[in-house]
Amino acid sequence: MDPQKSPPQPSSATKITRTTSSGGSGSIILEKYQLGRLLGRGSFAKVYHATSLDDNTEVAIKVIDKATTVDAAMEPRIVREVSAMRLLDHHPNILKLHEVMATKSKIYLVMEFAPGGELFAKLSRQRRFSESTSRRFFHQIVSALLFCHQNGIAHRDIKPQNLLLDKKGSLKITDFGLSALPEQKIDGLIYTACGTPAYTAPEVVYRKGYDGSKADAWSCGVLLYVFLVGSIPFDDSNLANMYRAIQRRLFEFPPWVSKPARNIIYRLLDPNPKSRLNLDELIKLPWFKRSFSQESLVSHEQQFLGSEFLDQKFRYLSIINAFDIISMSSGLDLSGLFESEMNRKEMRFTSKSQVEEIEERVLKIGGELGYRIQRGKGGGIGLVKGRVLLVVEILQVARELWLVEVKVVGGGGGGDLQWEELKSGLNNIVLSWHNEPLPG
Structure with missing residues (x-):
């Protein structure tokens, strides 16, 4: 909602x-x-x-x-x-x-206000959509989810109730309250279970590490089935029975669903995430491209999934807006609205040093404290010790002013993170500190 x-x-x-x-x-x-x-x-x-x-x-x-x-x-x-x-x-x-x-x-x-309301209400009135209408909405969902995944975010609760329509009838994905952000992943996988059972991939329930983008692909398969058929493919109040049906792929297609659409749904609803159709493969299939030029999709991806957004996985050397600055500043951190310490396994400081000097100092201190150095694809720095991963992000706030964030993103923050030693070693490049990490 x-x-x-x-x-x-x-x-x-x-x-x-x-x-x-x-x-x-x-x-x-x-x-x-x-x-x-x-x-x-x-x-x-x-x-x-x-x-x-x-x-x-x-x-x-x-x-x-x-x-x-x-x-x-x-x-x-x-x-x-x-x-x-x-x-x-x-x-x-x-x-x-x-x-x-x-x-x-x-x-x-x-x-934003979407005057068309929930797609669920429209679907309830019409019972089901035509194949062309289903494909149009499906294009928009897949495009938005590809953008989410390129930015390291898995939605994890894709269903008609979380899809809205604007005044032109275009779709808007909403309700990211159950989404998984990049910092929640350990070794690229998510370990928390959530979502709506009828739309949730089976691997999410097993509480083992899973790929969020593959879980969203499963939900897309359920959605396309719902659009074309008017009911969910797996529907049983007994969850054990429902998951048995999922593992055996026990669902049927009515005669009006075309063979290409059936094939896509069947491949998306593969209980094995390793062999499941992913969204990058999906957009290349003829059924998906019909009535939607591939050139348009490529242009769309270049516009919204281009290098300036791909780099947001580490948000390295990116220009951040006022929301970022305000939400990171002392006393106005959004988490502070709840008077909670949930987000304080991190430290932030501003610096006027050159980026190369900041990097060099971080690498030197990390090495001295026994951390193994990793480089992110976007150029970010990871400091690894056991199951603990610290990510160091350098963001440009203004000309010759940088915000540096050192944040725990793996291993739950257990053990001695050596905050005081890190802080002491970085002090000579620090203009001002913006928060103090919790010990441990």
């Missing part, structure tokens, strides 16, 4: 702002937005239609009541949603996050 698209163009820099309003229909938030009708509600938030008081444009605002709905389980979900949406801001089929506002009791996520 999430918002929806609109005419308003997002500002060049998403920002965090404080508000004095208590929220609710009819409320004025920070003298900027007036809340309108309730669009929907989920497990921890309500979503309202709202209007900007500046230019009368429409937005959707997710209102999260921290006192009644935010607990230890929900905090990381909200942080993940914001983090994922700000990294994926540049794709036309992913709902945009405009800004984040907060009070002591509430958090407001201001997003």
Whole structure:
């Protein structure tokens, strides 16, 4: 359950702002937005239609009541949603996050408004889609997911309820609360189970390491079946029976589903992720390319999956916007909205040293402390010791000013991470420290 698209163009820099309003229909938030009708509600938030008081444009605002709905389980979900949406801001089929506002009791996520509502509602009215309509929506889903995967993010909850339609009928993927971010992976795999059982890949449930992009590919297979048939392929209230059917691929096609579409669904719903059709292979198949020129897809990928975005896996030497700076700065870290220490296995500092000097210093200190050095594809630095992985990211804030982040992304942060020794060794290139890591 999430918002929806609109005419308003997002500002060049998403920002965090404080508000004095208590929220609710009819409320004025920070003298900027007036809340309108309730669009929907989920497990921890309500979503309202709202209007900007500046230019009368429409937005959707997710209102999260921290006192009644935010607990230890929900905090990381909200942080993940914001983090994922700000990294994926540049794709036309992913709902945009405009800004984040907060009070002591509430958090407001201001997003695009999608007046077409949930695709689920449209599907419920029509029972099923024609093959051409199914393919059009399927193109948009796959394009958006390829962009997510190229940025190291797996959605993990793809289903019709999380797909919205804008005023032109184009699709918008939303609800990234269950997504897996790059820093959650260990050796490239995800180890947490989540999602909606009827749409979730079988390997996710087994709690072993799995490839998030392959799990999303499975969900795409379920979606395409639902689009064409009007029901889910595996439907049993007894989960054990459902997973037995999944392992044996016990589902049937009605006669109106074409042979090429059946083949794609069957290959996507392969219970073995190693032999499952992946999305890079899918886009090359004739059925997928029909009524959609391959040149257009290639151009689309170059625009949204090009080198400047591929490098965001490490976000190395990238220019970051005001949202990044504000959310990383002391006292305004988004995690601080929850008064939690969940994201403090990290340290950040600014430096005016040359990038080469910063790199050289990090490599020297890491080596002296017994870390093994790894290089990311985008040029980032990994420091490895046992099952602990520290990722060092260098981001340009302004001319001759760099933000350096050292963050635990593997091994759960156990053992002696030697924060004080790292900090002491880096001090001679530090302009100022922006947070202090927790010990251990």
